[in-house]
Every structure is written in structure tokens, then in C-alpha cells.
Amino acid sequence: MPEYNEDTLPVKNLKSILQQSFENEIEIDKAEWKYLTDPGENFGSLIFAIDVTLICDSKTKLLHVVAKLPPPSSYLLKLFNSPCTFSKELAFYKELTPEFLQLQRENGILDPEFSWLGPHYIGGRMSLNDNETFDNQASIILENLNSSGYKMADRLIGLNKSQTEFAVKQLAKLHAIAIAMREKKPKLFMKVVKPVLVSVANETAEQCVMDMIEKSIDDLSKINEAKPYMNIVNKSIEITGKTEIKKTKSDEMWCTLVHNDFWVNNMMFKFNESNDVIDMKIVDFQLCAYDFGVKDLIFFLISSPMNEIIDDIFDDMVDLYYNSFIDTLDIFKINITEYKKDHLITLLEKCAPSKFAQCLMMAQVIKSQPGSAPDIESIDNKESFLQIGGGKAHYDKLLQILNVFKKRGWLINSSK
Known part of the structure; x- marks a missing residue:
């Protein structure tokens, strides 16, 4: 690590x-x-680990922090709409998180900071x-979860069953807390929470x-087992891309703060001496939006567990999500009779086809070969960015995604 020098420190005026x-x-x-992340592990921001020795009240204090800065190229700044995404994520930590913590205190949850879903926020600008x-x-400065014993799982291997279960519970808790805020404090929700959940999409x-979708379809078409289904693949993506999901009044109540990028690299796990998961933190809230929580769930369950367990655990994880979601709502004394499981399943089936393109597209990021992706400093156009992907893990994942959607009847004209 380079030693402290105000001129060479990536975050100017860190103090x-x-x-x-x-x-x-x-x-x-x-x-x-x-640098905290290797090339190919993150494209939306520069991320640094900084160990800072402070002097305060004549006492020395060591801080282990993570600093997030915008990506270095004009192309990536536009691609991730960094002025908007940084503003959103900064507001999530600075404004939303304190309100979520206060809501928990008011409902009998002691020391909610200890059990909160995200890292501790230190400051930002x-x-x-x-x-x-x-x-x-x-800049956004957060606690360095690595220094607190948290680790990121291997995206190429995927999560085992216990890790998947923990992640599903945390996701359900996040969605339920946001709904509880909307129900218990509607004015505050509209004033503080809803403005953060704006879309970041730009041209x-x-x-x-x-x-990326076009590249994924082309990659999928090169797999022999996928070739008979390419017409259905193209038709499904075309139709779902043009069709807006119609919301009924009873559907709207399931809308919540969705992470929108909930996959293995955006969560960190803490283990005990027996290697059992004892905690998990969610990171990277720059794409959060107001939508159906099941969309996060679908994308996560297809993108992040080990390939060999997805089919076996999918329905059980949906059950676990629902139960954890209801348990959290119950803590906040929300009328849980209105949130019926069969409605959740119906909503999941309605939303699932629209997630096909995202699952295919993100496979090239999630399963990219280590060392094959360009480093963030060299990405200055779409051609350099689209170098990601390729390799057996990527192609295996593409085929599995196709098989899951085909088997579950989530493709146009497919049958279960």
C-alpha cells in the first residue's frame, strides 16, 4: 500500500x-x-481500501474504510449515469438508512445498527x-467489511445452499422494511425514500x-444444445422487451425498494469457526429502484447459486423468501393477511419472463474469466467494454439459464 500523501491519495481532502x-x-x-477489486470485478466505480490512522482528542484511532469514486472514463460515466447513481447511493446511506434504522427502533428492535443489512456509512460528497x-x-466512504471478517463468495463457483438461504432472508428483509416504511410513514416515504428510487437509464x-443482450444471444446461438430454441429465445426477448407488466391495485402493494443488481458480487458473508454463515451485508445500492421485489429474487436465484443446485432449491427459496418477508412485516405490525403467498407466486410468474434478458446479459459479467476483462481505466467505448465474457463457465451458464426458463414455462410458446 502506498503511504499517506495528500497528493497521491485517490480521495482528495479525505479528512x-x-x-x-x-x-x-x-x-x-x-x-x-x-485497489480493492481486481480488473473485471467492478465497472461502475473505482473502489479503494484505505487504512487511516487518525488522531482525535489526543488519541490514535485506526479506521479501515472503503472509498467509492466515479469510473475514470467518459464512456463509463455516461454508461452508469454516474452523477445520478452516485447521488442515489449517497442518499441511500446518508438519508434512507438512518430512517430505516429509526423505524426499527420504534418497533422494538434494539441496536438495529448491529443487524442492519448494509455497511456502516462514514461520509460522502x-x-x-x-x-x-x-x-x-x-466519494462514498464506508466501513471496510473485509476488516470486519466479511468475504465475497467466488462468482465462478456460486453460492452454496446455506449462503443462498442467508441471502434470500436478507433480501426479503430489505424488501419488507421498505414496505413497512411506506405503510407506517407514508409521508416520509414519499419525501425521503421514493425520490431515491428514480431510474438511472440514459441513452x-x-x-x-x-x-450486451445481442451479444448474449449470439453467444447462446453458438451452443449446439441451444440452437433448436433460438427462435423462441429471440421472440421471448422481443415480446417481453416491448410489453409493460400490467399492475393491478393488489400488485402495487408488493412494490418496494429493489436492489436491481442483487447477485453474488454485491453481497459479503461472515462465517464462524465452523464455516457456517452468521451474517451477510448487501452492497452497491446505486441502481436501486421502486419495483416488484420478486424481480430481485428471480434474478438472484438464477444468477448466483451454484449451477448444480438451482433447480433443486428454487421453489424452496421462494417459500423461504415469502416466510422471511412475512416475518419481517409482522415485526412492524403490518397487516400480513393482505400479503398472500399465492399472490406472490402469481406475481413471480408474471415477472419472470421479463428477467430473461437480464439473466442472459449479466452471465457474461458474472461468469467472465478472471484476467480476461479489461481494466476499468482502459474502457473508453462500447467495444472495449463488450470484451467481457467468453469461456466455459459463461457458456455453461447461458445454457443453464435457457433450460431454467424453458422448463418453468417462462419463454414464449414454451411449455413446462
Whole structure:
């Protein structure tokens, strides 16, 4: 790690951000930093691990933090609509999280910070001048979960059953807490939560998504076992891409804060000495939106568990999600009789076909070969970005996605 030097530290004027978490004046004595993610593991931001030695009230304190900064190229800035996504994620930690924690306190949950779903927020800004005008020094500083014993699972292997179960429970809890906020504090929800859940789509992002989908379809068409189904694949994506899911009044109540990118790289697990999962944190809320929670669930259950267990555990995980969702709503004294399981299943079946394109598209990211993806600094156009993917793990995943959607009747003209 390079030692502290204000000129070489990736986050300029780091002290001003850290100061947001301290009442008394602090000074930085030392700071060492390194890149936290390898090439191909993250494209939406630069992520650094920084170990900071502070002096506060004549006492020395060591902080292990993660710093998120915007991606370095103009193409990626446009692709991820970074001014919007950074503003959203900053608001999630700075404004939404405290309200979610307060809601839990008011409903008898002691020390909700300890059991909260995300990392501890330390500070952030939209620009070096600390105003609302976005620049390349927009920063979000969070606790370094690695230093607290949390680990990311291997995306190429996928999650085992116990990890999948824990993730499903945490996802259900996130969705239920947001619904509880809407039901218990509707004015606050509309004022604080709903504005953060705006779409981040722009022309560059929409075109890139189309390019990634097209590339995925082309990759799938090269697999012999998939060739007989390519007409159905193309038709399914064409139809679902043009068809908006019709919402009934009873459907609307299932809308919540969806993560929108809930897969293995956006969660970190903590294990005990027996290697059992004892906690999990969700990270990367820059794409969060207001939509059906089952969309997160579908994408997660197809993208993230080990390939060999997905078929066997899928329905059980839906049951687990529902039970965890209801248990959380019950804590907040929400009328759970209105949230019936058969309605959840109906909604899941209605939403599933629309997730086919995302599952195919993201397979090239999730199963890309380590070392094959370009590093974030070299991505300056869609051609360089679309170098991701390829290899056996990617092609195996594409075929599995096709088989899952075909088997479950989620393709146009397919049968269960």
C-alpha cells in the first residue's frame, strides 16, 4: 500500500469526509491505500481500501474504510449515469438508512445498527468542493467489511445452499422494511425514500444493454444444445422487451425498494469457526429502484447459486423468501393477511419472463474469466467494454439459464 500523501491519495481532502463521523476535530496521521477489486470485478466505480490512522482528542484511532469514486472514463460515466447513481447511493446511506434504522427502533428492535443489512456509512460528497455539482472526486466512504471478517463468495463457483438461504432472508428483509416504511410513514416515504428510487437509464446505458443482450444471444446461438430454441429465445426477448407488466391495485402493494443488481458480487458473508454463515451485508445500492421485489429474487436465484443446485432449491427459496418477508412485516405490525403467498407466486410468474434478458446479459459479467476483462481505466467505448465474457463457465451458464426458463414455462410458446 502506498503511504499517506495528500497528493497521491485517490480521495482528495479525505479528512473532510471522515470528519462527518466525528464531533471533535480529527487529523490524519497516516493513510495507506490499494485497489480493492481486481480488473473485471467492478465497472461502475473505482473502489479503494484505505487504512487511516487518525488522531482525535489526543488519541490514535485506526479506521479501515472503503472509498467509492466515479469510473475514470467518459464512456463509463455516461454508461452508469454516474452523477445520478452516485447521488442515489449517497442518499441511500446518508438519508434512507438512518430512517430505516429509526423505524426499527420504534418497533422494538434494539441496536438495529448491529443487524442492519448494509455497511456502516462514514461520509460522502458529490464533489471536491462539497456542493451538489458532480465531479470526479464524488466519494462514498464506508466501513471496510473485509476488516470486519466479511468475504465475497467466488462468482465462478456460486453460492452454496446455506449462503443462498442467508441471502434470500436478507433480501426479503430489505424488501419488507421498505414496505413497512411506506405503510407506517407514508409521508416520509414519499419525501425521503421514493425520490431515491428514480431510474438511472440514459441513452448510452440503454444502447449498451441492447448491445450486451445481442451479444448474449449470439453467444447462446453458438451452443449446439441451444440452437433448436433460438427462435423462441429471440421472440421471448422481443415480446417481453416491448410489453409493460400490467399492475393491478393488489400488485402495487408488493412494490418496494429493489436492489436491481442483487447477485453474488454485491453481497459479503461472515462465517464462524465452523464455516457456517452468521451474517451477510448487501452492497452497491446505486441502481436501486421502486419495483416488484420478486424481480430481485428471480434474478438472484438464477444468477448466483451454484449451477448444480438451482433447480433443486428454487421453489424452496421462494417459500423461504415469502416466510422471511412475512416475518419481517409482522415485526412492524403490518397487516400480513393482505400479503398472500399465492399472490406472490402469481406475481413471480408474471415477472419472470421479463428477467430473461437480464439473466442472459449479466452471465457474461458474472461468469467472465478472471484476467480476461479489461481494466476499468482502459474502457473508453462500447467495444472495449463488450470484451467481457467468453469461456466455459459463461457458456455453461447461458445454457443453464435457457433450460431454467424453458422448463418453468417462462419463454414464449414454451411449455413446462
